[in-house]
Amino acid sequence: MAFQYLTNVPLEQAVEDYLNVLEKNGLTHQSEHVPVPLSAGRITAAPVYANICAPHYHACAMDGIALYAAVTFGATETTPVLLTDAQFVPIDTGDPLPDECDAVVMIEDVVQTEGGVLLHAPATPWQHVRQIGEDICAGEMILPSFTVISPAATGAMLASGILSVEVVKKPVVGIIPTGDEIVLPTDEPKSGEIIEFNSTIFTGMLEEWGVQAKVYPIVKDELSLIEAAVLKALEECDAVVLNAGSSAGRGDFAAQAIRNVGQVLYHGIAIRPGKPAILGYVNSKPILGVPGYPVSAILVLEYLLQPILNRMCARPMPKATHVEASLSRNFNSSLKYSEFVRVRMGRVQGRLIASPLQRGAGVVSSFAKADGIMEVPQNVEGYPAGSTVRVRLLRTIEEIENALVITGSHDPLIDEIAELMRRSWPEAAVASSHVGSMGGIFAIKRGEAHVAGVHLLDEETGGYNEAYIQKYFPDGGVTLISCVQRQQGLIVQKGNPHGIKKLADLAQPGMRYVNRQKGSGTRILCDYLCKRDNIDTSTIYGYDREELTHNAVATLIKASSADAGLGIYSAAQIYGLDFIPVCMEQYDFLVSDDALKLPAVQRMLETLKSEAFSQRIREMGGYEAANPGSFR
């Protein structure tokens, strides 16, 4: 269990030093010639000068007649000029201007008559003639170096007789996945097998950056094999990404492999996630050791590799769009690291709100959901809720501004509603997060969401939600929208091997329960039911094991990591688990009155009232809906 210490270099310094050492060693762009019709989107490597003029001859610019303008001088409405056939030439647009002619008269202005044509107005010399070089003169610079070639520019080049153009060669980045445990993508991985999807993510990112990716076969965790793979990739590529084994633990050979073939500038960057990155190189070729966790890996590529690749592509770093947003909850950060936190965003009551997503570096889905990256500088120990924070956008601000922000209690119906909204309005977007029913109430109170899913039992009346609204919104300002009645029950393993029939059975020895987090409607219901039935919850093993969603509870039962949990029918059904009904409860949406008139909320209400929604809840099972979308 040998242990090796890493450096902790600030990000900006790492990037600058890495670029400097590579440039000192000759890092630059390379060029190649491509046919102009294939050049759109590429970057010029040299200035482009016109070969020929465009047009390359005096071209008639109208259908009509060509003539020598002087013969028309003096023509007026009342004293037209008669031209004989010898004095004009019928022409079409694009025809060369005949010799001795210097003007074109539009066919609309030509009156046919006996012995020729009549003109009622004089022509001015060079009218309706596209003179040689009117568009582009031979020898003129059409594009300077390091310019992205637009579709129009391909036309300008072809128009000026350029058939091939010198562009920056796309760098090729070799990606080497390593690890004894990783396997090619499969839908039936065995326990302990990790699906190798990083190289797919990297390829997509590199292609977005105008770089070519070359993915190598998976290499086992063995120093000599990794070294051989790196040497091969160095031969065939302009840069190498070694993924993973970049930590300093047992079986982390990346740093050693890079040292054996080249040099390591830094091993360990002061960023989180992404700390174990290795900045290596051989001459001017970068070899980046990238951590295995996808979120770390994505950030390391973005912040440490992209600047190098942009240099190799001879283009300035694309300017990321940053916005200031209001943080939805307290956030603690380490003084040791710059931290990059995925956030969901939305515009609520005029404020742009940033809600941090799950922090785990392994949570790739959070990157797919994220609207932005909150950048917490090194030497900042976090921010209290409501702080103004800096966020790098991952979507356009319009998409974010248009999104419906839903929080509160989790129900798979929220995703289904989002889907139905998109089917009717492709621009509709939903940013949802799960903080439990009470969390939803507070989010609405703080103006951080448009809508919150709530199912809160009032122990005194047995009613749902209304008592809480009266308590937390004594002055009103919110509206309850009816959604569904849903079946709550005990989710248990297939065939119910422990013969669980009621809540009290959970206290039996050997039984492992998995609970929902405090403040969730399901937890409140569970607490209430236990109290009602005089069950001492301290006798239920696992009562303190908390999960955030119905699906998470069902997942753990499916995996035999727990024996039972209270949850909704649809979660049991997805996993093919047994379900013991306990009660029906009312699941509503709480909407702030400010938000009611927003198009996004109106779309949601319309969706709730739709036949498509009714059909969907019938298919999912465990729901009943009397009048979804109506005001309660």
Next chain:
Amino acid sequence: MAFQYLTNVPLEQAVEDYLNVLEKNGLTHQSEHVPVPLSAGRITAAPVYANICAPHYHACAMDGIALYAAVTFGATETTPVLLTDAQFVPIDTGDPLPDECDAVVMIEDVVQTEGGVLLHAPATPWQHVRQIGEDICAGEMILPSFTVISPAATGAMLASGILSVEVVKKPVVGIIPTGDEIVLPTDEPKSGEIIEFNSTIFTGMLEEWGVQAKVYPIVKDELSLIEAAVLKALEECDAVVLNAGSSAGRGDFAAQAIRNVGQVLYHGIAIRPGKPAILGYVNSKPILGVPGYPVSAILVLEYLLQPILNRMCARPMPKATHVEASLSRNFNSSLKYSEFVRVRMGRVQGRLIASPLQRGAGVVSSFAKADGIMEVPQNVEGYPAGSTVRVRLLRTIEEIENALVITGSHDPLIDEIAELMRRSWPEAAVASSHVGSMGGIFAIKRGEAHVAGVHLLDEETGGYNEAYIQKYFPDGGVTLISCVQRQQGLIVQKGNPHGIKKLADLAQPGMRYVNRQKGSGTRILCDYLCKRDNIDTSTIYGYDREELTHNAVATLIKASSADAGLGIYSAAQIYGLDFIPVCMEQYDFLVSDDALKLPAVQRMLETLKSEAFSQRIREMGGYEAANPGSFR
């Protein structure tokens, strides 16, 4: 010479009606399955649900030991707990959590000792364990429909056991170039041959829009051939673009061909350029008749085809970025049309300035140069200089804001300076236009440019520029930057067949002169020289024929459209023409003092002082430079 009248439908109505008729006929998106690793950038056609959980087993999240947390309870710094080898399992990150274990302790916190390991702190259950479904639960919706698949989303799909994804099929658009006169790209076109580059421009645009282009061979202007080509394309494609022959003149068969195979909704849209567009269709397949001039064609594709294609791609129209800018000069427009005007833009003295580029629909280079499109609504008859106008951006606002705005006298050196700047600073951009020396002085005065090229002879002193600066900027506020001395002379045909030796020879009968525009330094010089030599300019044929640049003058002489013109040596050299030196003149840059400190101007000054610049002017010939970049 039959003539057919066109409709003049407002653009918004045309787009709406076209979409409506196509949708009524069944226009929609189609879908296909693609492997997830190839899906980045594609658009989901159905919601994507996770197949398996990610992680799909309880995974150790650290290198260290796995154990049952309860056995560590009570451990403290002073009273460590000793675990025997039977009580823990050494594990690495990613290993499955062994049965009966529910926590991982990091290797850093494990002290090896005789008979086992010592722990100085208790483990909490599930610490450093990535529980099943922590990232994604099976059955969870990962992506809703009609969502662009990000690289991270490809990872999320593979992580949850999804190998193939249903995406929107890229529509295929068939492009049919037509015309007797058009030829495949060549660098040696004959007179009357028009190089077919529109299909290359279209292909680039369609690919940017996520659509596949299929270019058909050029079809001659013959109705039956065009009709056959359209029928073939309809069979093989989802939409057809017929280019050109969309006007209503002789040999314009597009409308008839479309009517013969389908229907024409409108022929003639109230836009300029682009009026002769034809909105045709067969069932739900659009057939667009597109004018031949590239600028018209680009606009017709953008404004009339893109909305249809976005519907076929199941995505909302990308939101164009519009800005308000200050118009640099008067602009007249027709009340009959919405007009789309290419503009160059720049930020000068805090104002965003829009300068209209050449208006001709055939001027494809203006599209390559344009920073934006000024949109002049129908029923607006134009704007006076200084008006606030609405511009759709073609570049990012950052690129525009960073650009150095140069105007005034034309010299090919300006392009060379831009090129050298880009070589040193890839983010450097130059927006140049040519309005003559006097135009440059007024542009600086009005705050519409950072820098103006000037070479203005003071007839009294024989000096250059300074007298004009004193006259037009009596209160100062501007600085003259020395650039070059340049050779002015008579550009004449190769071998000087007319034996021209001096300006007076231009008045000989049969001689055809081509002049520069009034207000240009070269015109002022020419007027001065004629006056000095007592030449009556009315005796010089073509003295009123005005061109805007040295290259344009040389081009007309090269094409034997004129016999002589006053201009600079480098223009003669580019075209292999003879040159009769007349005088050396001082070419300077006038810079407003506000602009002097801008990075863009500083870069220009640094470039003028560079050895690379000196070398370039030596190569070009006809220039001398004493101290370029210094303040005069």
